[in-house]
Amino acid sequence: MSLDTQLQKIIKRKQAKLNVVASEIADDIKRELRALVNERWYDSYTPKSYQRTMELLDSITCEITHNGTAIDIRCGFDMSLIHAKQAIDNATIDNAGINRLTWNNHMSFDGEPFIEGLIELVEHGFDGKGSSLNPRRWHTGTHAVEDAQKYATRRARELLKQKVI
Numbered sequence: 001m002s003l004d005t006q007l008q009k010i011i012k013r014k015q016a017k018l019n020v021v022a023s024e025i026a027d028d029i030k031r032e033l034r035a036l037v038n039e040r041w042y043d044s045y046t047p048k049s050y051q052r053t054m055e056l057l058d059s060i061t062c063e064i065t066h067n068g069t070a071i072d073i074r075c076g077f078d079m080s081l082i083h084a085k086q087a088i089d090n091a092t093i094d095n096a097g098i099n100r101l102t103w104n105n106h107m108s109f110d111g112e113p114f115i116e117g118l119i120e121l122v123e124h125g126f127d128g129k130g131s132s133l134n135p136r137r138w139h140t141g142t143h144a145v146e147d148a149q150k151y152a153t154r155r156a157r158e159l160l161k162q163k164v165i
Contacts, residue, residue, distance in 0.1 A: 026062035036144035055082045
């Protein structure tokens with residue numbers, strides 16, 4: 001067997017290990033980002049006038065792409081999975097006229113959708129902006145994406161040392 005053939009086999013084995021590690025890292029990042037958003041956003045406030053859809057948590061995705069020998073892992077929020085809703089089911093409207101299932105999910109307190117700025121608000125906070133009726137008006141943000149990035153770097157180093165190097 002030629003040296004070139006041997007090197008190609010070694011490279012293929014390393015690449016296979018890297019693919020497994022990349023998948024594991026992506027799963028870990030997704031799990032960490034979900035936990036951080038759940039703890040720092042969902043657990044920081046209990047809504048009184050609607051039930052949560054959990055679409056923010058469910059929108060967290062990770063994508064792995066290959067560019068030659070480089071592997072890129074991108075995790076974040078898929079905004080197409082988050083939908084602004086207004087009351088649509090008369091059967092769930094309570095005595096105050098509020099639909100307890102879908103009232104104003106992902107809508108501002110004035111009824112306008114705010115999906116486009118949602119992640120920015122979750123990550124960096126409101127800084128007192130917006131309606132005085134907003135219980136999160138002075139929320140400083142979750143910084144979940146920033147902390148998940150730090151976690152990803154540490155986790156990638158750990159897994160690469162354990163499984164590839």
